[in-house]
Amino acid sequence: MRTSRRRPPVVPLLLCALAVLAARPDTQAAGPGSEAGVSAQVARLYREAAVATRQYEAGRREAVAQRAVARRAERLLHRERGQVAVLHADLGRIARAQYRTGGGLPLTAQLLLADGPDELMRGQRVFSQTDLAVSHAIGRSRRAEARLAAGEAKAEAARQAAEKQTARLTGLKKDIERKLEEARAELQGRADVQAAAGRCGGAVRLNQPRTRTRRAWVAPVERYELSAGFGRGGSRWAHRHTGQDFAVPIGTPVRAVGAGRVVKVSCGGAFGMEIVIRHSAGVYTQYAHLAAVAVEAGDKVPTGRWIAQSGTTGNSTGPHLHFEVRRTPEIDSVTNPVPWLARHGVKVR
Known part of the structure; x- marks a missing residue:
């Protein structure tokens, strides 16, 4: 890892x-x-x-x-x-x-x-x-x-x-x-x-780490292995994989990749527990297959804030974080997260 x-x-x-x-x-x-x-x-x-x-x-x-x-x-x-x-x-x-x-x-x-x-x-x-x-x-x-x-x-x-x-x-x-x-x-x-x-248990307000990043953007998890990539085919997806998977143990803190406002917190369905955040310039990020959420819809979050804990809910074969970058809150507007993060100074590999 x-x-x-x-x-x-x-x-x-x-x-x-x-x-x-x-x-x-x-x-x-x-x-x-x-x-x-x-x-x-x-x-x-x-x-x-x-x-x-x-x-x-x-x-x-x-x-x-x-x-x-x-x-x-x-x-x-x-x-x-x-x-x-x-x-x-x-x-x-x-x-x-x-x-x-x-x-x-x-x-x-x-x-x-x-x-x-x-x-x-x-x-x-x-x-x-x-x-x-x-x-x-x-x-x-x-x-x-x-x-x-x-x-x-x-x-x-x-x-x-x-x-x-x-x-x-x-x-x-x-x-x-x-x-x-x-x-x-x-x-x-x-x-x-x-x-x-199909019902989330509510936000669990986690003790945040004392360190605060000065960067505008960060990776969604701190330590990870990359697993399924964007556009990858497979029996688990209707067409192509719509995000980038980060293989991490259950309970790993999930971070907001940038400052924004939470627009969706939901449970059930293929994504299991998920969070969607709206950032500046109309960009949205999604965090799915979670085991717990630490925010509610409407919350403002700074870059690096712990918003959830990773898990394996929904259509998932093992613990990981499914991360997407979208142009709208919906799944049909996804873009490849890895080059998008790289353009914002975050290299994942």
Whole structure:
């Protein structure tokens, strides 16, 4: 499915944000058993699922980066291990040299065995130098071993943190998606009843997103896959397909492509639940096969306003939005929506 190009939010805030989203009630919704309550719940969960998906992807990318850091640390640790092995070998050579040369003899024995003062002084100097070399070698070895232990602990902590974060994000995302699927099924069930009766249940005023577009025209849905195109033949249409279909899940918010006034809200028939909006210069847009409507006839809507939620009512074989552009409110005046949107700065593909 087509995805938004917006960048994901900062990852460190994601767990708190998701926890709040998962628990937060919709204060403007009606009771949970009402149609308004179900519709508002789907809209809220839709937003939360989008946030969860973006956060999950950001967390997954961060986990990949963490694992890369761990791999780099492992390579450094490999070099550290080699250095420790070299230092241990040096200590072994020094110890063997001391054993062969008598560097470990006590001072009393050296006094007794020395042939004279000069030989004794030379022996003391050799002993002092050897002792200093041993001390330095031991110190280097201990410091290298400490760095090795610290590096191993850091690499392991990075791996564990990455795996833990990914697991928590996956769990939160799946929980929200499960709730959303259950709510979508209930929303569509209620919509089917209304469409069969030919009577809409009234507008459900959805909480609108805070962002406001400055563009005059937008696509009718934010994320989608194009399915049946304009003019396409098939057994489901009397002649040719009169609009462009956008494949989206049930409950996806449907936007007014431009500012205008709602001239029709109806249920039943081939289009199921549908909305028609009149725009400037006598252009009309239609949004069909909906699961819920959020406007009433006569409402003025700005560009990008959530006017409905997608569904699969009417003559529909699966969840999608059927979108038309017309020169009159009626179906016999349709034009191809894709090039029309392109002329107004909206590319859909």
